[in-house]
């Protein structure tokens with residue numbers, strides 16, 4: 001049988017990266033087995049429906065390259081893929097449950113339901129659900145006569161259709177990650193299957209869709225584990241036990257402090273987003289998602305696969321193909337994983353460096369600030385030189401600022417130590433030697449500097465460090481010989497002279 005997995009988000013707001021992680025796992029699992037990955041939009045809860053949320057989900061998957069074979073926005077033979085377009089399918093299936101006696105009508109008002117819960121909690125009952133233990137005291141077709149039920153229906157009294165769970169039965173869920181998990185129906189709820197408005201609830205629609213769309217593996221977040229015994233029961237009521245999908249519940253993504261499910265509020269405090277793409281923040285202003293921050297889709301996916309999975313080896317860097325080949329449900333962890341934004345950045349830096357220089361150059365060029373004067377032809381060389389230190393493509397323009405502009409400030413502490421009466425004359429005569437070079441290239445510059453240091457019995461720190469600071473303002477960076485070549489003789493002269501006078505002033509001011 002062909003493996004078919006699905007991602008079934010509800011369009012209730014911006015797609016959280018926890019959902020994206022679920023989509024990635026379901027995608028990788030399907031692709032590894034030449035299966036299909038489906039996007040289904042679960043919009044049965046019209047009250048929580050958010051305009052634009054569906055498109056945001058599609059855009060996020062497109063950005064990440066997690067492309068569904070079928071689904072809203074992607075076509076396919078098992079549609080419609082939006083639950084609000086499948087009402088008739090649900091009605092037909094609910095009727096089947098009603099006809100087979102698996103459900104009942106309930107007429108309880110919200111006040112009556114609250115009163116029931118209050119009563120049970122005052123009695124300190126361990127069971128507070130609407131189920132076999134309690135439904136005998138409520139207003140439903142199990143406690144009312146057929147005539148009464150008909151009269152209520154004829155009157156148009158609001159009602160719901162509830163599933164009739166058996167009393168005190170164990171339902172075992174076989175989970176690919178958690179193993180066997182048992183539930184007792186006395187602790188479960190006779191959940192509503194169909195609301196009075198003819199719209200199904202999540203549970204009914206979810207099971208009907210997974211069955212009719214021939215889903216073989218239901219991969220979803222741990223928060224759905226408690227609903228699964230009900231889903232298993234529904235498969236049995238429909239007579240679909242033989243094609244019941246494999247369930248796999250993924251561990252939660254936790255806040256960086258390990259406390260609770262990764263939340264927007266906590267992430268805001270730590271200063272990172274929980275949404276893949278840009279979104280309107282609480283002040284109704286656009287905030288960056290991971291994409292706008294500069295994350296590469298493959299790096300972000302690579303980071304997310306480690307949120308609840310590991311390959312069992314030391315390997316951290318994976319290409320998309322490698323992820324597909326390596327991913328398996330048996331290496332998904334049971335416990336949640338703390339979100340580590342630094343690690344996400346690390347992955348980005350590594351993927352950036354693994355990229356072909358031309359491709360990386362394109363990315364860097366695309367985020368060039370307007371006021372930087374840079375020759376596009378020279379850029380690949382510069383990018384190659386700077387990429388060791390980059391996390392995002394845009395970092396280049398900050399880190400390489402000194403290649404295009406005079407340093408705005410100098411590392412004063414280091415300058416003070418090295419800019420002294422002993423060292424200054426050396427630096428001056430080295431400057432003369434350098435400027436006399438006919439071929440002002442990195443190799444010549446290096447040879448000149450090294451032999452100067454040797455013949456004057458100086459240390460590298462005495463010469464190279466101040467030279468670097470004079471040229472760039474900062475202590476670290478790529479080879480100073482390369483930097484000098486790129487700046488060119490004239491600019492090197494200009495910078496050394498400018499720095500010398502600034503250093504003199506700095507020292508005089510102490």
Ligand code: GLU
Nearest residue numbers: 008009010042206220224
């Ligand atoms: N619509 C549910 C959600 O928004 C999906 C649960 C499932 O995958 O079964 O998370």
